[in-house]
Amino acid sequence: MRMVRGRSGRAAGIGLLTLVYLLVIAGAVVSMVPFLWTALSSGKTVQELYRYPPTFLPEQPQFLANYREVFTVAPFGQWLVNTVVVTVLSLIGTVLSASIVAYGFARFRFPGRDLFFFVTLATLMLPVEVTLIPTYLLFKSFGWIDTYFPLIVPSWFGGGAFNIFLMRQFMLTIPQDLDEAARIDGASSWRIFWRVILPLCKPAIATMATLGFIANWNNFLGPLIFLNTESKYTVAVGLRYFQSAVAQGSAVVSRPQDHLLMAAALMVALPCLILFFVAQKYFVEGIVTTGIKG
Amino acid sequence: MSTLETTLSTVRRSGRHSSMRRQEALEGVLYVSPWIIGFVVFVAGPLLASLYFSFTKYNVLRPPQFIGLQNFTTALTKDELFLPSIVRSFYYALLLVPLAMAGSLIVALLLNQKLVLKTVWRTMYFLPTLTPLVAAALLWRWMLNPDVGLVNYLLAQIGIKGPGWLSSIEWAVPALVLMGLWASVGGSRMIIFLAGLQDVPRELLESAEIDGASSWSKFWHVTLPLITPTVFFNLVLGIIFALRTFETAFIATNGGPARATWFISLHIYQNAFVSFDMGYASALSWIFFVILAVLTLVQFKLSGRWVFYSGAR
Numbered sequence: 001m002r003m004v005r006g007r008s009g010r011a012a013g014i015g016l017l018t019l020v021y022l023l024v025i026a027g028a029v030v031s032m033v034p035f036l037w038t039a040l041s042s043g044k045t046v047q048e049l050y051r052y053p054p055t056f057l058p059e060q061p062q063f064l065a066n067y068r069e070v071f072t073v074a075p076f077g078q079w080l081v082n083t084v085v086v087t088v089l090s091l092i093g094t095v096l097s098a099s100i101v102a103y104g105f106a107r108f109r110f111p112g113r114d115l116f117f118f119v120t121l122a123t124l125m126l127p128v129e130v131t132l133i134p135t136y137l138l139f140k141s142f143g144w145i146d147t148y149f150p151l152i153v154p155s156w157f158g159g160g161a162f163n164i165f166l167m168r169q170f171m172l173t174i175p176q177d178l179d180e181a182a183r184i185d186g187a188s189s190w191r192i193f194w195r196v197i198l199p200l201c202k203p204a205i206a207t208m209a210t211l212g213f214i215a216n217w218n219n220f221l222g223p224l225i226f227l228n229t230e231s232k233y234t235v236a237v238g239l240r241y242f243q244s245a246v247a248q249g250s251a252v253v254s255r256p257q258d259h260l261l262m263a264a265a266l267m268v269a270l271p272c273l274i275l276f277f278v279a280q281k282y283f284v285e286g287i288v289t290t291g292i293k294g
Numbered sequence: 295m296s297t298l299e300t301t302l303s304t305v306r307r308s309g310r311h312s313s314m315r316r317q318e319a320l321e322g323v324l325y326v327s328p329w330i331i332g333f334v335v336f337v338a339g340p341l342l343a344s345l346y347f348s349f350t351k352y353n354v355l356r357p358p359q360f361i362g363l364q365n366f367t368t369a370l371t372k373d374e375l376f377l378p379s380i381v382r383s384f385y386y387a388l389l390l391v392p393l394a395m396a397g398s399l400i401v402a403l404l405l406n407q408k409l410v411l412k413t414v415w416r417t418m419y420f421l422p423t424l425t426p427l428v429a430a431a432l433l434w435r436w437m438l439n440p441d442v443g444l445v446n447y448l449l450a451q452i453g454i455k456g457p458g459w460l461s462s463i464e465w466a467v468p469a470l471v472l473m474g475l476w477a478s479v480g481g482s483r484m485i486i487f488l489a490g491l492q493d494v495p496r497e498l499l500e501s502a503e504i505d506g507a508s509s510w511s512k513f514w515h516v517t518l519p520l521i522t523p524t525v526f527f528n529l530v531l532g533i534i535f536a537l538r539t540f541e542t543a544f545i546a547t548n549g550g551p552a553r554a555t556w557f558i559s560l561h562i563y564q565n566a567f568v569s570f571d572m573g574y575a576s577a578l579s580w581i582f583f584v585i586l587a588v589l590t591l592v593q594f595k596l597s598g599r600w601v602f603y604s605g606a607r
């Protein structure tokens with residue numbers, strides 16, 4: 001049976017592999033070029049950015065000057081701090097509450113459990129627009145507009161349907177014998193959760209934390225709607241400050257600042273990049289286990 | 295384990311003791327309670343509230359006034375921007391979704407091969423998703439500049455005069471599609487495809503190979519049918535997200551030029567947070583929600599014809 005493939009099969013195999021590599025590299029280049037462009041442009045002067053034909057490398061590199069100017073022209077340092085605070089507090093809330101809620105779904109039987117879980121999943125398809133206005137009004141009635149509470153508090157109440165789903169599916173793969181053993185030793189359900197289940201959920205938690213970090217760090221609509229004072233902005237909203245031409249009547253800019261935009265954008269993207277590269281292997285594993293794909 | 299312990303654990307496991315069942319139920323609800331609160335306060339409550347608001351005139355400063363179906367009739371008959379915005383969003387989605395799905399699938403297929411430096415490639419492909427959409431939108435705005443932008447420069451090198459992109463009425467939406475593709479093709483959709491591909495049993499592929507099937511044939515007849523659940527999942531969410539697009543349009547064009555990219559999301563945002571016409575905006579968002587729900591339902595109904603679940607049912 002194996003004789004069917006023979007030599008022509010092998011040549012075709014190598015040809016195909018070469019094609020695959022070519023395509024992979026081509027695609028990677030397309031993905032990366034805007035980044036490289038941003039990185040290189042962050043060291044140019046404004047005039048050079050608008051030069052045609054465009055230059056590749058900066059003629060008089062002023063990386064340091066540009067990056068420093070980002071911090072002086074706008075409260076960028078403050079924005080970074082704000083973003084870190086909001087992101088970290090949201091993440092802690094998400095990881096804790098999603099795990100606890102998932103534990104309830106995964107390990108306990110109560111009336112209406114499966115229906116409620118199904119409804120939870122259904123909310124994933126709900127567009128945020130339908131709930132945005134009343135949510136805004138609700139926070140307004142609490143006096144929370146222009147504070148960080150609207151951005152942080154919801155994470156502490158379940159962490160979102162996606163994360164509950166992720167954790168619950170993962171917990172279902174942990175054998176109940178471990179629970180049993182602990183229970184026979186007299187452990188309460190909380191102890192079982194904290195000592196047995198949670199430590200075994202590390203891949204799912206890593207996935208949740210990484211995706212959550214990126215989502216919070218880059219969140220635009222939330223800070224846009226809930227924050228009014230410039231000094232409270234997160235970096236996502238603050239980036240628009242460096243825009244040279246029109247848009248949403250944001251801060252008045254007297255001259256084009258695209259070179260600073262490049263520098264700022266790169267700095268904003270960097271933490272997520274590093275995090276992803278480091279946490280990568282948990283990703284695919286995390287999604288495979290949840291069975292989302294099918 | 296002694297016989298006593300075995301018996302005790304059997305009794306516990308069967309849970310026939312009704313007070314134990316009650317305790318289990320209570321504990322379960324207790325653990326789930328943060329989400330119960332979250333669901334009621336941040337999902338169900340607002341959902342019902344916005345439904346109520348959609349029947350009122352409400353500008354925040356004064357209490358809501360009940361006006362019946364007026365918001366809906368205005369939206370469907372008098373608002374000149376609303377219906378076109380729906381058409382535009384669908385146009386955008388129609389361009390984006392097939393390309394995005396094909397693109398993500400192709401990338402997933404490529405990265406599913408035995409390659410060296412897999413983590414490096416994966417990071418490179420995932421990079422665009424890691425950047426804040428704001429940054430990507432601003433960057434692309436600059437790269438698509440008709441006069442000094444990189445894209446038109448590269449096109450000129452191969453003899454094509456690049457179009458006006460974000461400044462031209464015909465090319466604004468395609469420009470946004472381009473941005474949307476770059477920002478999402480290598481992203482989580484691709485990773486989900488990857489996971490789905492890795493689920494295809496090797497034995498099936500190998501036996502197809504032994505029968506002399508070409509690579510294309512293997513893909514079309516073995517892989518593709520088996521990943522239809524993944525395709526379905528990505529399709530449903532992909533369409534929803536495409537129709538909901540807000541950030542790129544808001545940042546790169548703010549709905550222009552001449553409303554060429556005025557999507558539903560921008561219209562709702564404008565009415566809610568610029569004009570503070572909360573009642574009307576709520577009505578708009580509910581119409582949008584119904585459209586999405588119907589679309590999703592239709593997809594679920596049709597899925598029986600083309601999605602193949604390999605698990606026994």
